[in-house]
Amino acid sequence: MDFLRAVEFATPQIEADKRLLQFKTYDDYLDSLVTAEDLCYLQNTVVARTLAELGYRSSGETLSKESFKKRLDAVLEYMFPTIRPYELLSEKIKLTDPLIQDLALRERSNRVGILATIIFVRHYTKKGFEISGYIDYAQRLKTEDWKPIFKGTKKIWPKATDLGYYHWRIGKVVSNDSLNYKVVIDPEKGMLFQNRFDRKIINVNPTAIVGSNTTRTRIKSHMYDQFILYDHVVRQRI
Template sequence: MPMHGSYNILKFETYEEYLQSFAKVEEHRYLGNKKVIGELVKLGYRSHVPILEKDEFLKCRQRLRQFLNPKVIEKLFSVYRTSDDPALVALADREEPNVLMRLSTIICIQTRRRNGSDISGYIDYADSLRACSQDLLGATNWRAIFEGRIMLQPNRTHLSFYDWHRGTVTFNHSDNYEVINYGGRLMFKHTTDHKIVPVTDTESIYQDNVKRTIIESPMYGLMVLYDHCVRKPF
């Protein structure tokens, strides 16, 4: 029986096949209706194992396939780096492992707008790189950042965005992370290995899931990088 996040998920071509794998022969005999059986499975009446929702199932299959058959990287954005600024060097060092999903980096950054107001936020690096490579609307232009033509700035589509002038905060899930509130603290849960990643220097039971690195940068001031080594599902 497939476990949550198991490689067995790859055996199922559709979400309906996945749900039916939890059903028993007796249920098909007495209920007969696959849709009804599937609803019972989703409600947790037929298994002690957490049942994936359809979008979680599809994302998990996609990620497992990427783990087993990682795409060849044609060209990294960091090859265009023109500066030895420590922040850009650190991001360049992390680009390939983030693209290959071996490492998952969360960027914490605070910048000042032209009008003098400050903004800050947390950025899912791998998610942002992927959006740029796919030319998605509103994606961060990482080539231009490494070339030094524009500065990296957080925005309202990132994991977290705080406008210091207006006092407003925005949170968003990404392909790699779910935003969670744990005891009043902001944390993120990785969607592949389900590890909790705290973004603070305060001691936590989850602190071993992440390495916190502070970068002093002439271009960006202080940038904090939270590196999580992604464990393959088992």
């Protein structure tokens, strides 16, 4: 959870551009590139800013006024969106179970496509039969009402329409592509999931390396026999 809060699943560019929040104006940004030595020799703030804008006072990229505004606006829109084309169902609900809190923490990032979380859940029925599966969290958020789940009045059950579904009693094993993932069956590695947007592979084998930009988190809850989250940070192709 600390990792999620730290990076907030921002794109690498937006994460880097958060530094621009310290500047109120473009001139403030240029002033940060000007040294005391510059002012001593030039004796003119405007000239010093001009040299900075031309890139003579920075070892890296110096932003133009237009680029500065665009990047700062992008950071502000990410952190304080003016338009929200979605509703965060977990936002106004008192979350008590740690597992539900973890899902709520990931809700926004999955809705906007920064994160593509795969849920693995395993249940045992009263007669001891296993029902388990892999769920595309973002897809489920779009296709069903999660309020009862966030309230803790309804459990998450795998379905035959999910990425993966296994019902021991009836011997049913199903796999399906989803909005965010394609199912890949490897003769040696078994079931893998390929993200549709950056084509990265997620290996859900608990003994294997899960894959780049992906973390595996096992969460304990009295509501579930086993619950694992595979969090994949989507790297958009440029």
